[in-house]
Amino acid sequence: MKYLIVDDERIISEGMARSLRSIVGADAIIYTANDPFDALEIIKQQKIDIMFCDVNMPGMDGLELVQRIQKITEDIDVIFATGYAHYSLDAWNTMAQAFVLKPVGEDEIRDALDKVMSRRKGWTPVTLESKAEMRIFEEKKTKDLKAMCFGNFELFYKNRPIHFTRKKSKEMMAYLIDRRGAVITTEQIRTILWEEDVDTEEKQGYVRVLANDIRKAFANIGVESVLINEQNGYRIDISRISCDYYDFLEGDEHARRMFHDEYMSQYSWAENTLGRLLKIK
Numbered sequence: 001m002k003y004l005i006v007d008d009e010r011i012i013s014e015g016m017a018r019s020l021r022s023i024v025g026a027d028a029i030i031y032t033a034n035d036p037f038d039a040l041e042i043i044k045q046q047k048i049d050i051m052f053c054d055v056n057m058p059g060m061d062g063l064e065l066v067q068r069i070q071k072i073t074e075d076i077d078v079i080f081a082t083g084y085a086h087y088s089l090d091a092w093n094t095m096a097q098a099f100v101l102k103p104v105g106e107d108e109i110r111d112a113l114d115k116v117m118s119r120r121k122g123w124t125p126v127t128l129e130s131k132a133e134m135r136i137f138e139e140k141k142t143k144d145l146k147a148m149c150f151g152n153f154e155l156f157y158k159n160r161p162i163h164f165t166r167k168k169s170k171e172m173m174a175y176l177i178d179r180r181g182a183v184i185t186t187e188q189i190r191t192i193l194w195e196e197d198v199d200t201e202e203k204q205g206y207v208r209v210l211a212n213d214i215r216k217a218f219a220n221i222g223v224e225s226v227l228i229n230e231q232n233g234y235r236i237d238i239s240r241i242s243c244d245y246y247d248f249l250e251g252d253e254h255a256r257r258m259f260h261d262e263y264m265s266q267y268s269w270a271e272n273t274l275g276r277l278l279k280i281k
Contacts, residue, residue: 001024001028001029001049001050002028002029002030002031002046002047002048002049002050003020003024003028003029003030003031003048003049003050003051003052004030004031004032004033004039004042004043004046004048004050004051004052005017005020005030005031005032005033005051005052006032006033006034006036006039006051006052006053006054006057006062006065007032007034007052007053007054007057007081008034008035008036008054008057008058009034009054010034010232012054012102012104013032013033013034014032014230014231014232016052016081016104016109017030017032017230017231018230018231019104019105019106019109020052020109021230022106023106023109023110023113024113026237026239027225027237028225029046029224029225029228030228030229030230031046031048031229032229032230032232035059036057036059036060036061036062036064036065037059037060039051039053039065040065040068040069040072043069043072043073043076044072045212045215046215047073047075048076049076049077050076050077050078050079050113050116051069051076051077051078051079052079052080052081052104052109053065053066053078053079053080053081054080054081054082055080055081055082056082056083062080062082066078077097077098077116078097079097079098079099079100079112079113079116080098080099080100081100081101081102081104082101082102083101083102097115097116098112098115098116099112100112143239143240143241143242144157144158144223145157145223145226145240145241145242146159146241146242146243147177147241147242147243147244147245148243148244149174149177149178149243149244149245149263149264150244150245150248150258150259150260150262150263151260151262151265152264152265152266153170153174153177153264153265153266153267153270155170155173155174155177157221157223162217162218162221163217164213164214164217165213165216165217166209166210166213168193168206168210169210169213169214169217171193171267172189172193172207172210172211172214172234173214173227173236174264174267174270175189175192175193175267175269176227176234176235176236177236177238177241177243177245178245178264178270178273179235180238180246181235181236181237181238182235183230183231183233183234183235184233184234184235185231185232185233186207186208186232186233186234188233189207189233189234190207192269193207193210195268195269211227211229211234214227215227223240225237225240226240226241244258244259245263245273245277248277256281259277259281261274261278261281262274263277
């Protein structure tokens with residue numbers, strides 16, 4: 001499922017994203033937006049199932065945002081989150097399915113989700129036991145995505161190369177794989193992709209364009225949950241990818257034989273990782 005958290009305070013949206021992920025598990029796709037106009041763009045490009053939305057935001061309040069979303073899609077459940085209880089009646093008169101008051105903790109999110117999802121076929125409340133079962137299921141998934149890092153970087157799905165519209169999209173994906181699942185901020189991504197170039201406002205927005213390009217490429221093959229947006233940055237779900245680099249670090253003999261002193265050769269920033277690999281060869 002896909003979730004969207006909209007709040008003009010970044011610390012709140014990131015905190016809710018962490019709480020939500022601990023409830024729904026690693027396979028869920030969670031977007032965050034700190035501007036209602038950004039939220040509209042995400043809604044236009046992604047099929048969001050559930051949106052958590054602040055009511056009181058500058059530029060466009062949550063109620064107006066939901067009214068605009070209704071013109072785009074009606075196939076979305078809305079949960080309002082606000083510190084002002086008097087908004088509740090207005091919220092219910094739109095298409096909100098639940099309403100929570102700030103500060104929002106895991107219990108409040110879980111209760112709201114249970115209320116919304118109880119109408120959906122097959123939903124059961126998430127317990128510690130079911131979360132453990134989800135982790136086991138993830139571990140048993142076939143890794144149809146394969147990253148080749150030794151030599152030039154290439155990414156395959158079922159042995160077929162994945163096509164990205166932009167070269168920088170492929171490079172961004174390569175760097176996220178190099179970072180092995182760590183959250184990389186948009187600022188760090190800009191620094192890596194453009195090295196010493198001046199950081200312009202255009203480049204700041206372009207990282208989001210690259211992320212959308214990656215998502216579209218993955219959506220075309222049904223593995224869009226690999227790229228995860230959280231904490232003002234991006235990471236990849238490494239449990240979904242087989243990788244010669246990862247195998248090498250785990251001591252796999254075949255991977256060690258395949259390493260011929262070359263690592264993501266088309267990217268200059270990869271030289272740092274290459275140096276580390278040569279030391280442990």
